[in-house]
Amino acid sequence: MNAGDDVRREVAEWWATSVSRIEPGVIELRGRPIQDLLGAASITDVIWLLLRGERPSERQAALLDAALVASADHGPHAPSIAIARMSATCGVGLNNAIANGVNVMGDVHGGAGQQCLEMYTEIRDLARDGAGVAEATRSTIARWRERSRYLPGFGHRFHPRDPRRDPLVGLVERAVADGVVDGEFLAAGLAVEAAIAPVPMNVDGATAIIYGELGFPAPLARGLFVLGRSVGILAHAWEETQGGRRIKGPIPPSITPAYHPA
Template sequence: MTTQHDDRVDQASRWWSTDIIDIHPGEISIRGHAIQDLIGRISFPEMIWLMLRGELPGKAQAALLEAALVSSVDHGPHAPSIAISRMAISCGVDLNGAMGSAVNVLGDIHGGAGQQCMEIYRDSQARAARGEPQPVQAALDAYRAEHGKIVPGFGHRFHPRDPRAKRLLALVDEAVAQGVVSGEFARIGRQVEAILEQEKGRHIPMNIDGVTAVIYAELGFEPELGRGIFILSRSVGILAHAWEQMREGRRIKGPMPPSIPYAYTGPQHAELPEQPSQQS
């Protein structure tokens, strides 16, 4: 009986086994580091890296990660996730509910472009390693054959040139010169840009998703983590807008001002068919 009991206790303790954190009364250890040794000594980007990768990054790696995090925090209340956070607050939802509502819409279309772009870059890298001719073109063609003509990470509906991309690419180039990253994914990103310009006959510049995809790939993160890290960054903007809306105090703020009507496209003056008389 004792042996069976011990086996069940052992099974229960391993149900949520983790390499990330170890907690005992008066002790907290993250990836083997006592929390008191980390506090005040590492930055938040370094903590993100430690949690996700199991090791501490170099200072230059952490600085590049931090630059990407800073660049993506917000893109205004016209961004659906930000607008949703503000509307949720105006409906009486608390900050946590507003943030959850906003984060939940960061899917493949609004929020997924960075991950998708990283997948193109990784596919290009894999094709090149196999010795395929024109690996970047082949990866682009394969992505568009499966997902349609839109190439994530390039062009922008609002910015002719994304002001964030130039600065981040310059930081990547500096990191390459310092030997911090290889520059392989920066080269792939620029090749995608060149191919699109040749195909379209006009320049379609890399946007924030394309350049942060470069950074996350250069730093060795998997594409799924690229989206997760973006969500960490954008959550700061979501929180800021939700808090601003909470202080404004306006109730039930919809997607448009009441003075702007929506467009009704349904039938006019529909009538019910005549009902047959009831027989007694």
């Protein structure tokens, strides 16, 4: 073996991955030839496959699909969509408009699902250690409220009751009854909701239940939310490009911001 072979091996190992295999004439995702997936796997199946290394069951895929659909769009009220629409009028192209929308999804806008799943996981772990769900919920809520008066995944600035909550929770309840998932995260979510009533669970709280029940770690709750919301961002950015408006700002030109002298 010569020095050139050593360099090629080192570079190949530097980018080693188990996610995909790409060679001339070969595309494999987690060992599955792409030609076997085309027409046989949905995008939800492929998301699961790439993240988990295996295909989901039909019921697992249905739960993940529902969570992604629930996250897809929330109109220009959402900063990620408003920013994408404004970006689309600045001549930057759809890829930049989508990226700009995605890039504002942080701890406050877009991160609640991850935070909520972290909270549920604390409750689940304490309950497993013998605290019981009710006591685990009380102590976890107390710790989280030391950081903020807001509990991630509960309440909504726009909806008195999030219309996505009941269908998502209902899907999980049926999955628990059928033995598809074990129900620990569902129990945690419902316990938090009961403890802080009448503040209802929102879409982040409901999808966090789904991601937890499906075995996704908390950071992926944010990543999966971003995937779902990217669909809405694309649709809004594309619609905005079709209107012909240039340099759309956050308010119409006829309205000027109030001025408050320092």
